[in-house]
Amino acid sequence: MIAGRLPCLLIALLCSSGPAHAAGSPEVAQARRLWAQSPHGAMLERILPPAIEAGQLPEPQSQGARLVARYCVQCHHLPSPHMHTAARWQPVVERMLWRMQGKGNLGALMKDMMAQVEAPPDADVATLSAYLRRHAQREIDAKHPALQTRAGQMFSLACSQCHALPDPQRHTAREWPGVVKRMQGHMAWANTIVGVRELRTEPELDTAQILRLLQHYARR
Numbered sequence: 001m002i003a004g005r006l007p008c009l010l011i012a013l014l015c016s017s018g019p020a021h022a023a024g025s026p027e028v029a030q031a032r033r034l035w036a037q038s039p040h041g042a043m044l045e046r047i048l049p050p051a052i053e054a055g056q057l058p059e060p061q062s063q064g065a066r067l068v069a070r071y072c073v074q075c076h077h078l079p080s081p082h083m084h085t086a087a088r089w090q091p092v093v094e095r096m097l098w099r100m101q102g103k104g105n106l107g108a109l110m111k112d113m114m115a116q117v118e119a120p121p122d123a124d125v126a127t128l129s130a131y132l133r134r135h136a137q138r139e140i141d142a143k144h145p146a147l148q149t150r151a152g153q154m155f156s157l158a159c160s161q162c163h164a165l166p167d168p169q170r171h172t173a174r175e176w177p178g179v180v181k182r183m184q185g186h187m188a189w190a191n192t193i194v195g196v197r198e199l200r201t202e203p204e205l206d207t208a209q210i211l212r213l214l215q216h217y218a219r220r
């Protein structure tokens with residue numbers, strides 16, 4: 001063990017107070033209280049990076065968005081519907097429901113928190129799933145010419161670690177830099193929050209080539 005408990009905690013605190021972060025909402029405040037109480041809080045806080053706030057969900061006033069903001073921040077940061085493809089959301093939602101019902105191999109931990117965790121009724125599950133599918137990520141075609149290049153290989157390795165490999169057409173050349181920058185932040189978060197500097201992946205990923213590739217094949 002290179003770092004003691006305190007530095008780990010400090011890193012977690014620093015990283016989770018970044019600017020684009022949902023600390024303001026009551027749901028997240030609630031999750032934070034649970035994380036603070038549970039000996040497994042640090043693990044739960046690390047599951048998803050703090051990326052968006054409830055108000056930044058697509059169609060924030062819709063029933064689907066409300067349900068995500070209500071049920072999906074009980075254990076970790078708010079997930080974005082854009083993160084996964086429709087096909088991938090299906091098993092993820094099933095797994096999450098199972099957990100909300102207190103089942104699974106993390107059962108003991110979840111049971112520990114169950115007093116606070118609420119599972120949605122079936123009608124809400126349908127609305128929630130339909131919402132996630134409607135705003136899902138679109139995966140790149142496996143035969144896309146972008147993937148034949150060297151930069152394409154890097155893109156494929158780097159950008160499929162947390163979700164399906166995105167379709168470059170999803171964004172315009174002007175939009176991609178902001179998205180890639182946010183992803184760099186998520187990657188750094190995934191690396192730093194688990195611990196000490198010595199353990200981080202080196203060399204750091206150079207996203208310039210990936211960005212050029214995405215822009216080349218971007219939506220016009």
Ligand code: HEC
Nearest residue numbers: 047071072074075076079092093095096099100106110117
């Ligand atoms: C009872 C606690 C709990 C609730 C509530 C919960 N999750 Fe999770 N979630 C977890 C745990 C534990 C993990 C990490 C293990 C795993 O991936 O299954 C996780 C991981 C995730 C991940 C990252 C893993 C992946 O496959 O990308 C996503 C995305 C996610 N949850 C989405 C959701 C959504 C959407 C909801 C609301 C429908 C939700 N979660 C509600 C406990 C929960």
Ligand code: HEC
Nearest residue numbers: 049051080082083158159161162166179182183186187190
């Ligand atoms: C460490 C995990 C991680 C890695 C690696 C990662 N992403 Fe993401 N990605 C996320 C998360 C979390 C979200 C949902 C929250 C968000 O949009 O910031 C997301 C969402 C997205 C979206 C949908 C949101 C939007 O604005 O369209 C796109 C596109 C995307 N990522 C592209 C990429 C690209 C390109 C790379 C490689 C440079 C990459 N991702 C690498 C975690 C990751």
